[in-house]
Amino acid sequence: MATTTPKLISDKNEMRNWSRSMRAQGKLIGFVPTMGFLHAGHLSLVSQARSLCDVVAVSIYVNPGQFAPSEDLSTYPSDFQGDLRKLAALPGGVDVVFHPHNLYDYGHNSGDVAGEGGGPAASCVDGDGSGHETWVRVEKLEVGLCGKSRPILFRGVATIVTKLFNIVEPDLAVFGKKDYQQLRVIQRMVRDLDFSIKVIGAEITRESDGLAMSSRNVHLSPEERKKALSINKSLLKAKSAAEDGEVHCEKLSNLVIQCIAEAGGRIDYAEIVDQNNLEKVEQIKGPVVFCIAAWFGKVRLIDNMEINLSIGV
Amino acid sequence: MATTTPKLISDKNEMRNWSRSMRAQGKLIGFVPTMGFLHAGHLSLVSQARSLCDVVAVSIYVNPGQFAPSEDLSTYPSDFQGDLRKLAALPGGVDVVFHPHNLYDYGHNSGDVAGEGGGPAASCVDGDGSGHETWVRVEKLEVGLCGKSRPILFRGVATIVTKLFNIVEPDLAVFGKKDYQQLRVIQRMVRDLDFSIKVIGAEITRESDGLAMSSRNVHLSPEERKKALSINKSLLKAKSAAEDGEVHCEKLSNLVIQCIAEAGGRIDYAEIVDQNNLEKVEQIKGPVVFCIAAWFGKVRLIDNMEINLSIGV
Numbered sequence: 221m222a223t224t225t226p227k228l229i230s231d232k233n234e235m236r237n238w239s240r241s242m243r244a245q246g247k248l249i250g251f252v253p254t255m256g257f258l259h260a261g262h263l264s265l266v267s268q269a270r271s272l273c274d275v276v277a278v279s280i281y282v283n284p285g286q287f288a289p290s291e292d293l294s295t296y297p298s299d300f301q302g303d304l305r306k307l308a309a310l311p312g313g314v315d316v317v318f319h320p321h322n323l324y325d326y327g328h329n330s331g332d333v334a335g336e337g338g339g340p341a342a343s344c345v346d347g348d349g350s351g352h353e354t355w356v357r358v359e360k361l362e363v364g365l366c367g368k369s370r371p372i373l374f375r376g377v378a379t380i381v382t383k384l385f386n387i388v389e390p391d392l393a394v395f396g397k398k399d400y401q402q403l404r405v406i407q408r409m410v411r412d413l414d415f416s417i418k419v420i421g422a423e424i425t426r427e428s429d430g431l432a433m434s435s436r437n438v439h440l441s442p443e444e445r446k447k448a449l450s451i452n453k454s455l456l457k458a459k460s461a462a463e464d465g466e467v468h469c470e471k472l473s474n475l476v477i478q479c480i481a482e483a484g485g486r487i488d489y490a491e492i493v494d495q496n497n498l499e500k501v502e503q504i505k506g507p508v509v510f511c512i513a514a515w516f517g518k519v520r521l522i523d524n525m526e527i528n529l530s531i532g533v
Numbered sequence: 534m535a536t537t538t539p540k541l542i543s544d545k546n547e548m549r550n551w552s553r554s555m556r557a558q559g560k561l562i563g564f565v566p567t568m569g570f571l572h573a574g575h576l577s578l579v580s581q582a583r584s585l586c587d588v589v590a591v592s593i594y595v596n597p598g599q600f601a602p603s604e605d606l607s608t609y610p611s612d613f614q615g616d617l618r619k620l621a622a623l624p625g626g627v628d629v630v631f632h633p634h635n636l637y638d639y640g641h642n643s644g645d646v647a648g649e650g651g652g653p654a655a656s657c658v659d660g661d662g663s664g665h666e667t668w669v670r671v672e673k674l675e676v677g678l679c680g681k682s683r684p685i686l687f688r689g690v691a692t693i694v695t696k697l698f699n700i701v702e703p704d705l706a707v708f709g710k711k712d713y714q715q716l717r718v719i720q721r722m723v724r725d726l727d728f729s730i731k732v733i734g735a736e737i738t739r740e741s742d743g744l745a746m747s748s749r750n751v752h753l754s755p756e757e758r759k760k761a762l763s764i765n766k767s768l769l770k771a772k773s774a775a776e777d778g779e780v781h782c783e784k785l786s787n788l789v790i791q792c793i794a795e796a797g798g799r800i801d802y803a804e805i806v807d808q809n810n811l812e813k814v815e816q817i818k819g820p821v822v823f824c825i826a827a828w829f830g831k832v833r834l835i836d837n838m839e840i841n842l843s844i845g846v
Contacts, residue, residue, distance in 0.1 A: 236729055244557060326724055353673045354691070354725035360666045378667070379726070386727040411639055412667035413692070414699040416549055 224313040226278070226304065232387045235318050239277070239389045247274035251390030251417075253381060256280040257297040258306050261425035261433035265394040268422050270312045277316040277388050278307060281323065285352075286376025297438050323383055324352045356382050356413070358405045361498055365401050365511050366522065369488055374405045381406055385415055392418045396425075398432055400509055400524045404498055424523075426452065432523045444516040450483035451512055455525040458510055462527050467504040480514050488513035488520065495526060504529055537626040539591070539617065545700045548631050552590070552702045560587035564703030564730075566694060569593040570610040571619050574738035574746035578707040581735050583625045590701050591620060592631040598665075599689025610751050636696055637665045669695050669726070671718045674811055678714045678824050679835065682801055687718045694719055698728055705731045709738075711745055713822055713837045717811055737836070739765065745836045757829040763796035768823055768838040775840050780817040793827050801826035801833065808839060817842055 229235045242249055250273030252265045269276045280303055287293035307314045355375050362374035395403045403421045410419050425433045430452035454476040461472060469492040476490050493500055495507040511524040542548045555562055563586030565578045582589045593616055600606035620627045668688050675687035708716045716734045723732050738746045743765035753761060767789040774785060782805040789803050806813055808820040824837040
């Protein structure tokens with residue numbers, strides 16, 4: 221089904237029509253939402269969708285709804301032509317790249333409520349009159365970890381993913397475990413709002429030296445990049461210590477915090493939480509995930525590691 | 534297409550499969566969500582869906598998510614067999630009645646996030662452990678009018694309608710103008726979340742004496758019911774006064790408030806608002822709607838009247 225040159229779609233209705241014509245032909249539709257500047261991590265998600273579905277759509281859209289005014293929306297890296305080349309070069313390629321201009325611009329007289337709103341919107345969180353006012357909140361999962369320092373992040377993520385799901389209408393969507401909290405937010409939202417979409421969590425792709433792949437890595441200086449290796453190294457140490465019998469989370473956290481601080485990183489959080497509800501755990505008794513966010517210079521990196529000890533509860 | 538005996542479906546997946554099989558046959562799918570205890574107002578919505586679509590699904594589900602613990606969930610009237618008879622007796626009937634047991638009960642290991650939650654849930658707002666935590670908020674439209682005294686109402690409405698839209702997957706849905714704020718909340722939500730669903734607002738159906746039809750009218754004593762006529766009467770007076778040149782909203786509101794108070798009603802709100810954004814209007818310059826909520830005994834009634842003066846802005 222797939223060709224190596226993806227079809228480019230920027231219009232919502234054209235996107236939905238494509239998807240519906242695929243469904244009418246009995247094709248299983250896979251979807252990978254991205255913000256572009258694709259790296260091997262993204263491509264692994266696409267390959268997974270490719271292996272599980274008949275056709276694959278990838279969206280490339282930097283979502284203004286998940287950035288606070290103080291955050292890095294304006295400097296978020298992009299390379300659209302490079303992204304297209306990378307997607308085309310994948311075995312099987314992808315069928316569609318959905319690349320909308322502004323998903324919060326409803327124009328005048330759009331929708332069923334006429335009148336107010338409309339016009340191009342630079343950011344939907346600036347109160348610029350685009351009129352967008354509907355937000356999906358996953359009220360418990362959105363608050364901890366990254367939600368503490370980025371309180372509107374998951375509201376923005378859940379909302380844009382709802383919009384994309386309603387436009388692309390996929391059967392299956394792949395999200396990376398790199399953004400572990402995001403994955404859980406989306407899975408919970410899909411369940412609670414009765415989306416008929418299977419959500420797959422894909423393993424983290426790392427550079428050969430262990431750094432988790434991220435579009436933001438490009439902003440690291442060579443020195444910062446070296447220091448940032450302390451994240452993965454310390455997570456591996458903590459995992460190993462847990463496997464050797466250290467089940468007290470405070471001790472494991474301190475080990476990681478110290479290692480990252482010594483390397484020159486500034487910790488945002490380092491928490492061991494339940495893999496499902498992301499609630500903080502004092503002592504490891506079941507499947508947990510060690511989640512970290514830390515600043516190296518002006519770059520905030522996140523990473524995590526699942527720890528699955530073979531202990532009975 | 535329709536038969537006079539509707540197909541009864543209580544399972545989400547069966548409902549979605551029916552809808553998808555209809556879509557695959559090229560049928561346009563109409564949908565009317567209700568909380569049951571159907572009266573002529575509901576039936577007019579169904580007839581409108583019938584006239585615009587090839588097949589029609591009606592849901593009957595009292596949504597616990599939109600009732601606060603203090604509200605009348607437990608006494609909300611129901612008559613499921615009567616509802617089925619009324620729907621079957623409509624010209625053309627309806628094709629499906631969707632009658633789920635509990636749309637907030639995800640069971641154990643349901644969805645993609647395993648573990649917590651599950652079990653039968655009496656109400657999803659009681660913190661009973663059903664695990665539902667995702668809510669759709671239409672942040673501006675949800676706050677005024679009924680949102681003032683019922684702060685979780687529209688959060689619950691927007692969320693259940695999202696769930697029903699994702700289960701029924703209709704092309705068109707009909708909502709009554711009786712619940713004017715609800716209609717605007719749903720229209721805005723459909724636009725903002727990119728649902729591919731046309732939302733139709735249907736005119737209010739009234740008893741021969743002018744009382745707006747409502748499932749809650751059954752709780753009025755004969756005396757209260759008589760007093761409640763003051764709502765429609767005063768709205769007609771206000772509309773007439775506006776048409777005669779009285780464009781100051783405070784004066785029009787006072788007229789209505791006085792009339793209802795004299796009849797023995799207790800006003801919750803009486804506001805003239807913009808028809809689209811529901812913002813309060815000082816002076817009528819465009820299409821407005823006069824919205825009222827008032828208590829008669831233990832029954833809270835709502836009603837409204839659109840006022841469309843032929844004045845240029």
